[in-house]
Amino acid sequence: MSHAINTKQPASTLQGARLPKWAPYVIAAGSVAAGCGIGLAGGLDSRIQWGLIAAILFVAVTYLLAAKIEGGRQAKDRIATSVVWVAFLLAVIPLVSLIWETVARGIKVLDTYFLTTSMGVLADTDVGGGIYHALIGTLEQVGLATLMAVPVGLLTAIYLVEYGRGKLAKAVTFFVDVMTGIPSIVAGLFILSFWILILGQGYSGFAGAMALAILMMPVVVRSTEEMLKLVPNELREASLALGVPKWRTILKVVLPTSIGGITTGVMLAVARIAGETAPVLLLVWGNPLINTNPFEGPQASLPLYIYQQYANSAGSPAAYDRAWAAALTLIILIMVLNLVARGIARWKAPKTGR
Amino acid sequence: MRLPTEPLSDLSQDLPKEAVIDMAKRIDVGGLTAYYGSHKAIEDISMTVEPRSVTAFIGPSGCGKSTFLRTLNRMHEVTPGGRVEGKVMLDGEDLYASAVDPVNVRRTIGMVFQRPNPFPTMSIFDNVAAGLRLNGNYKKAELADVVEKSLRGANLWNEVKDRLNKPGSGLSGGQQQRLCIARAIAVEPQVLLMDEPCSALDPISTLAIEDLIGELKERFTIVIVTHNMQQAARVSDRTAFFNLSAVGQPGRLIEIDDTERIFSNPSVQATEDYISGRFG
Numbered sequence: 001m002s003h004a005i006n007t008k009q010p011a012s013t014l015q016g017a018r019l020p021k022w023a024p025y026v027i028a029a030g031s032v033a034a035g036c037g038i039g040l041a042g043g044l045d046s047r048i049q050w051g052l053i054a055a056i057l058f059v060a061v062t063y064l065l066a067a068k069i070e071g072g073r074q075a076k077d078r079i080a081t082s083v084v085w086v087a088f089l090l091a092v093i094p095l096v097s098l099i100w101e102t103v104a105r106g107i108k109v110l111d112t113y114f115l116t117t118s119m120g121v122l123a124d125t126d127v128g129g130g131i132y133h134a135l136i137g138t139l140e141q142v143g144l145a146t147l148m149a150v151p152v153g154l155l156t157a158i159y160l161v162e163y164g165r166g167k168l169a170k171a172v173t174f175f176v177d178v179m180t181g182i183p184s185i186v187a188g189l190f191i192l193s194f195w196i197l198i199l200g201q202g203y204s205g206f207a208g209a210m211a212l213a214i215l216m217m218p219v220v221v222r223s224t225e226e227m228l229k230l231v232p233n234e235l236r237e238a239s240l241a242l243g244v245p246k247w248r249t250i251l252k253v254v255l256p257t258s259i260g261g262i263t264t265g266v267m268l269a270v271a272r273i274a275g276e277t278a279p280v281l282l283l284v285w286g287n288p289l290i291n292t293n294p295f296e297g298p299q300a301s302l303p304l305y306i307y308q309q310y311a312n313s314a315g316s317p318a319a320y321d322r323a324w325a326a327a328l329t330l331i332i333l334i335m336v337l338n339l340v341a342r343g344i345a346r347w348k349a350p351k352t353g354r
Numbered sequence: 355m356r357l358p359t360e361p362l363s364d365l366s367q368d369l370p371k372e373a374v375i376d377m378a379k380r381i382d383v384g385g386l387t388a389y390y391g392s393h394k395a396i397e398d399i400s401m402t403v404e405p406r407s408v409t410a411f412i413g414p415s416g417c418g419k420s421t422f423l424r425t426l427n428r429m430h431e432v433t434p435g436g437r438v439e440g441k442v443m444l445d446g447e448d449l450y451a452s453a454v455d456p457v458n459v460r461r462t463i464g465m466v467f468q469r470p471n472p473f474p475t476m477s478i479f480d481n482v483a484a485g486l487r488l489n490g491n492y493k494k495a496e497l498a499d500v501v502e503k504s505l506r507g508a509n510l511w512n513e514v515k516d517r518l519n520k521p522g523s524g525l526s527g528g529q530q531q532r533l534c535i536a537r538a539i540a541v542e543p544q545v546l547l548m549d550e551p552c553s554a555l556d557p558i559s560t561l562a563i564e565d566l567i568g569e570l571k572e573r574f575t576i577v578i579v580t581h582n583m584q585q586a587a588r589v590s591d592r593t594a595f596f597n598l599s600a601v602g603q604p605g606r607l608i609e610i611d612d613t614e615r616i617f618s619n620p621s622v623q624a625t626e627d628y629i630s631g632r633f634g
């Protein structure tokens with residue numbers, strides 16, 4: 001028996017007392033229960049207060065228990081973990097409740113009739129009507145803005161990353177930074193004074209699209225720039241060393257390598273402008289009738305439609321329902337665009353594996 | 355100055371393919387100094403690289419071997435601030451003359467880099483075809499032949515012939531490096547520059563590449579930078595030793611001679627110290 005394992009070994013230095021795996025869940029459940037209890041007992045109206053009490057309890061109890069059982073270092077680890085979880089929940093709750101609210105209220109009137117009908121001669125307080133005209137307006141205005149902003153933005157980013165040196169590049173970077181901060185109403189006012197007041201053009205989807213393009217361009221430049229910078233220099237050099245001219249190297253090696261990220265950036269920019277109201281209000285004016293020509297006459301757009309249903313209806317429930325349904329449509333539209341972009345990004349991403 | 359009546363060489367126009375029978379060319383470097391911005395990286399280097407031979411560059415890190423190598427096909431000027439003084443003559447023609455298009459220089463003098471860098475968006479086939487395709491002067495029917503010939507030339511054909519449409523990044527490091535060599539020789543350069551092509555590879559892959567270099571030197575002029583003395587001794591006909599007098603000082607060519615002589619009886623003491631490990 002001389003080789004038998006000595007069971008009376010001193011405790012391993014690698015092991016220490018640990019809270020069981022289920023401990024965080026139990027503490028969380030306990031904190032929520034305690035938060036509700038305290039809230040009820042104290043007669044607190046606001047659920048937010050209940051939640052905050054539960055969150056504080058959760059962090060504190062985790063810390064105290066861990067400090068008692070596991071020791072100081074693990075307690076700090078636990079407190080960091082629990083704070084991260086609480087912060088995550090705090091960030092997610094408004095998001096989820098927003099989507100929940102929009103879906104719950106928007107689903108009421110969202111059907112094919114709603115999607116394929118305009119407001120026509122309907123008064124804003126009446127039941128019925130739809131968003132066909134606004135959907136067309138949004139698609140056309142955003143499409144036109146994308147057509148204007150993406151080529152310019154792409155070329156600017158290519159210039160900055162691949163060619164830009166010295167003063168000009170610095171100036172361009174500076175102006176792109178400034179443009180990133182332009183409030184949408186200012187872009188709208190600029191086009192208003194330039195296009196409508198000075199050049200004497202009328203309200204149109206195209207005028208709105210120009211303002212949207214101004215808002216979109218810096219986002220495209222910035223995201224494309226970052227993506228191009230991620231392309232390893234070795235690939236450029238490999239191509240140049242094959243005797244490929246620089247412009248072809250950019251076109252055939254650099255852009256394909258980064259096309260996934262560029263697409264995602266463009267889609268984010270599209271999502272940003274699709275929800276803009278102010279420039280559309282100023283330049284496209286709004287129109288309850290279907291106008292498929294973005295170059296002539298006022299059009300509608302989804303954000304503008306939402307705003308007008310809310311503002312012009314004197315609290316009519318039918319108009320509120322339409323506004324929610326239009327908001328839901330806008331969210332779905334942008335989500336679909338994002339999914340498409342992700343699909344493209346994955347499909348085009350540099351291939352790995354065998 | 356180049357006289358306008360002088361016939362244009364093949365560097366100043368598109369390469370006449372049929373005229374190239376003996377592809378290897380001699381390089382004469384005279385008084386070459388290279389800068390990164392205001393930093394002088396190498397100074398006053400003169401040497402001759404013989405055609406159809408392997409010339410190895412050895413020397414401590416930072417002495418400018420890569421910089422010098424990159425001046426030989428005008429890749430140095432791709433680096434921001436990169437600037438060169440002096441002459442590099444390819445069979446008597448100055449690569450830095452004002453009429454010379456660097457793009458044509460690089461088609462004539464190919465390069466293989468330290469880290470294998472296949473194009474990640476392209477398949478194995480497309481990687482090898484990249485040089486021809488991107489330059490736009492190729493016949494569709496010839497492409498498959500060129501790819502096969504180049505892959506055979508790089509001793510990679512048997513390993514990849516069943517997966518030509520798979521991405522090049524799925525290969526092992528050694529295979530990727532041979533893929534890069536195949537890509538470089540597919541455009542039929544006359545000189546092949548290799549910057550530590552084996553430093554990221556295991557001994558077996560290294561051996562495969564060394565064998566390949568031995569075969570390639572029948573057709574190309576080869577210049578290889580290496581940190582591995584045995585490798586220099588094994589593969590090269592001539593060896594050049596570079597050194598720098600102090601950190602921050604420009605690197606210089608100490609001597610260039612037949613490899614046997616450099617490794618048995620170099621004429622400069624510093625070379626012997628470096629080779630025998632008594633350096634620094």
Ligand SMILES: Nc1ncnc2c1ncn2[C@@H]1O[C@H](COP(=O)(O)OP(=O)(O)O)[C@@H](O)[C@H]1O
Pocket residue numbers: 390393395413414415416417418419420421422433602605
């Ligand atoms: N891209 C660069 N920008 C500025 N200096 C550089 C760059 N690359 C190399 N150098 C400098 O040039 C010198 C020679 O470097 P390099 O040619 O890479 O040496 P080696 O290849 O012999 O190790 C070093 O002093 C290095 O710091």
Ligand SMILES: [Mg+2]
Pocket residue numbers: 419420421549
């Ligand atoms: Mg080097």
